[in-house]
Amino acid sequence: MTAETVRSSPATDDLVATFADAGVIGVADVQVARRLVRLVGGVAAPVELLVALTVRALRAGSVCVDVARLRDIPPDRDAPDGVDVADLPWPDPAPLVEALRSSPVTNAGPGGLAPLRLVRTADDAVLVYLDKYFRQEARVREVLAARAADPPTVDQSAVDAAVRALFPDDGADEPDLQALGARTAATHRTTVLAGGPGTGKTHTVARIIALLEGIDGPGLRVGLCAPTGRAAAALQAAVSGQADLRLPPVRAVTINRLLGPLPDGRRFRHSAAHRLPHDVVIVDEASMVSLTMMFRLLDAVRPSARLILVGDPDQLASVDAGAVLADLVHSVGSGDTGTSGAVVSLRRRRRFGGRIGALADAVRDGDADAVVEQLAEGRDGAAEAEVRLVTESDAGTAGVLAATTRWVRAMTAAAHVGDAVGALAALDSHRVLCAHRRGPAGVAPWQSVVARAAGVDDNPARPWYAGRPVLLTETDRRAGLHNGDTGVVVTVDGEPMVAFPGVGPGDGPRLVRPRTLRGVVSAYATTIHRSQGSQYGAVTVVIPPGRSALLTRELLYTAITRAVDSVTLVGAADDLRAGVARKVLRASGLRTDLEVLEDRG
Numbered sequence: 001m002t003a004e005t006v007r008s009s010p011a012t013d014d015l016v017a018t019f020a021d022a023g024v025i026g027v028a029d030v031q032v033a034r035r036l037v038r039l040v041g042g043v044a045a046p047v048e049l050l051v052a053l054t055v056r057a058l059r060a061g062s063v064c065v066d067v068a069r070l071r072d073i074p075p076d077r078d079a080p081d082g083v084d085v086a087d088l089p090w091p092d093p094a095p096l097v098e099a100l101r102s103s104p105v106t107n108a109g110p111g112g113l114a115p116l117r118l119v120r121t122a123d124d125a126v127l128v129y130l131d132k133y134f135r136q137e138a139r140v141r142e143v144l145a146a147r148a149a150d151p152p153t154v155d156q157s158a159v160d161a162a163v164r165a166l167f168p169d170d171g172a173d174e175p176d177l178q179a180l181g182a183r184t185a186a187t188h189r190t191t192v193l194a195g196g197p198g199t200g201k202t203h204t205v206a207r208i209i210a211l212l213e214g215i216d217g218p219g220l221r222v223g224l225c226a227p228t229g230r231a232a233a234a235l236q237a238a239v240s241g242q243a244d245l246r247l248p249p250v251r252a253v254t255i256n257r258l259l260g261p262l263p264d265g266r267r268f269r270h271s272a273a274h275r276l277p278h279d280v281v282i283v284d285e286a287s288m289v290s291l292t293m294m295f296r297l298l299d300a301v302r303p304s305a306r307l308i309l310v311g312d313p314d315q316l317a318s319v320d321a322g323a324v325l326a327d328l329v330h331s332v333g334s335g336d337t338g339t340s341g342a343v344v345s346l347r348r349r350r351r352f353g354g355r356i357g358a359l360a361d362a363v364r365d366g367d368a369d370a371v372v373e374q375l376a377e378g379r380d381g382a383a384e385a386e387v388r389l390v391t392e393s394d395a396g397t398a399g400v401l402a403a404t405t406r407w408v409r410a411m412t413a414a415a416h417v418g419d420a421v422g423a424l425a426a427l428d429s430h431r432v433l434c435a436h437r438r439g440p441a442g443v444a445p446w447q448s449v450v451a452r453a454a455g456v457d458d459n460p461a462r463p464w465y466a467g468r469p470v471l472l473t474e475t476d477r478r479a480g481l482h483n484g485d486t487g488v489v490v491t492v493d494g495e496p497m498v499a500f501p502g503v504g505p506g507d508g509p510r511l512v513r514p515r516t517l518r519g520v521v522s523a524y525a526t527t528i529h530r531s532q533g534s535q536y537g538a539v540t541v542v543i544p545p546g547r548s549a550l551l552t553r554e555l556l557y558t559a560i561t562r563a564v565d566s567v568t569l570v571g572a573a574d575d576l577r578a579g580v581a582r583k584v585l586r587a588s589g590l591r592t593d594l595e596v597l598e599d600r601g
């Protein structure tokens with residue numbers, strides 16, 4: 001359906017069509033809104049628009065909308081030429097709230113279901129939810145509060161002694177936040193262990209398992225999970241790599257797998273009616289957990305079990321709506337215990353150098369001047385700089401392509417002689433990351449630019465050439481391969497094989513026959529979303545021109561923190577500044593108390 005058919009549909013109101021034409025809401029949002037409005041028998045035009053905006057916001061990751069900030073909802077697509085969304089007839093908040101209060105969308109007749117919920121926050125914002133998400137958020141709040149009100153009883157001195165043994169004094173002046181995290185995990189039902197890349201979260205998690213086993217005795221049932229299969233595999237490898245701790249064998253699975261999906265594909269074996277058996281459930285990469293997934297998990301975790309949520313609240317959040325980890329970190333504050341649990345934020349970076357860290361901090365804090373200042377050192381392609389900005393038009397681009405060419409040639413050289421270890425090491429030594437899939441600064445053109453610069457014919461008709469970096473777009477659980485995994489085509493005994501990193505610590509590469517793989521694309525350039533959870537030597541980040549709405553602070557932070565040794569940003573300083581300033585709006589009510597506003601019965 002085109003914008004034209006939106007307008008000509010009989011139930012169409014001009015207001016909704018005007019916003020759809022301007023790209024603010026999509027055709028799918030209009031359709032869902034129409035269906036909901038029809039269910040309640042029709043509503044005033046501004047209310048119908050609000051329903052459509054609520055659906056749009058959900059698709060953009062927010063579980064609710066703030067009626068005073070409707071303009072901040074990310075648009076469905078760029079506005080057509082000549083249209084300024086600021087000039088649209090945005091409804092005024094006060095009359096809109098009045099209309100909502102008495103509308104059938106928030107007040108269904110007897111026995112009917114009202115699709116929307118209307119609430120006021122402690123700081124006087126008015127939020128509108130689709131009923132399902134309101135109920136999920138309320139349940140998350142309720143479970144966390146009940147868990148916080150019932151802390152585990154532990155022998156404090158035994159915990160302290162065990163923590164001291166696991167975290168020996170390293171002579172640093174600062175308080176040992178890893179030790180604090182472990183102590184907190186032992187003394188609370190719910191703990192958030194927050195921290196950027198390389199701040200020692202996994203190191204701490206492994207010691208938390210050892211600590212809890214020490215307190216509760218052997219036989220502790222540990223549920224280790226992560227939102228995606230790839231993240232679960234990485235967690236498994238990282239925890240089993242801690243040989244000195246002699247941890248019991250643990251297996252990390254996806255949250256979905258932990259909960260046990262039932263054949264109907266909608267419900268799970270474990271829920272409030274049939275809880276998970278574990279004494280401790282540890283969720284890694286928890287920033288990627290949506291509200292719906294967190295709701296299911298919290299329902300299924302035994303009230304007496306410890307829950308430890310581990311992740312980086314500043315990274316990109318889940319694809320689905322909700323950013324529960326960031327909300328918890330915000331509502332509690334580091335080192336504090338709130339009504340929902342306790343938060344410990346690790347700060348000391350243990351992996352990459354000072355400049356990448358300082359650049360990442362400046363992006364996280366939204367300080368565009370500091371970002372540009374950090375990058376000044378490497379201006380005009382000072383090739384050895386740890387962080388640098390090169391403009392697409394200057395000689396710097398040649399330097400960028402020289403670096404990507406060295407990367408591609410290193411993969412190719414190792415691949416030709418069947419050196420899978422060398423090819424995989426080369427693969428992870430560099431990555432080209434784009435904000436967009438399409439468009440001039442997207443993955444598609446950059447794939448060709450990088451391949452062509454290295455003299456490679458990346459021809460889809462002959463895909464299995466040695467040295468081709470590949471990305472999987474499907475999961476094959478039986479083969480242990482996950483959507484998002486990357487590998488390199490290598491020649492083994494004259495035959496092409498695809499090498500993927502081994503799963504366990506010390507495992508050699510896995511070699512897979514090309515014809516057994518489904519969903520394979522080249523990986524000369526990938527999206528920043530795809531890079532989440534991985535680490536590479538050097539990272540080239542392509543900044544899209546023209547103030548793209550897709551380039552956000554969280555996206556830039558995620559891209560920059562993938563790099564261990566160096567970061568090169570390619571693009572214009574002004575576009576970079578605009579991206580640093582653009583914070584993803586993830587509205588939710590979890591950061592505050594809520595008062596229901598509807599005139600229900």
Ligand SMILES: Nc1ncnc2c1ncn2[C@@H]1O[C@H](COP(=O)(O)OP(=O)(O)OP(=O)(O)O)[C@@H](O)[C@H]1O
Pocket residue numbers: 178195196197198199200201202203204350351
């Ligand atoms: N207390 C510590 N003493 C010595 N080394 C440490 C300590 N904590 C972490 N490290 C080391 O620092 C590096 C980063 O730690 P770790 O992998 O635990 O961080 P992380 O926060 O889980 O990182 P990411 O999420 O990016 O994978 C690892 O090599 C780890 O062994």
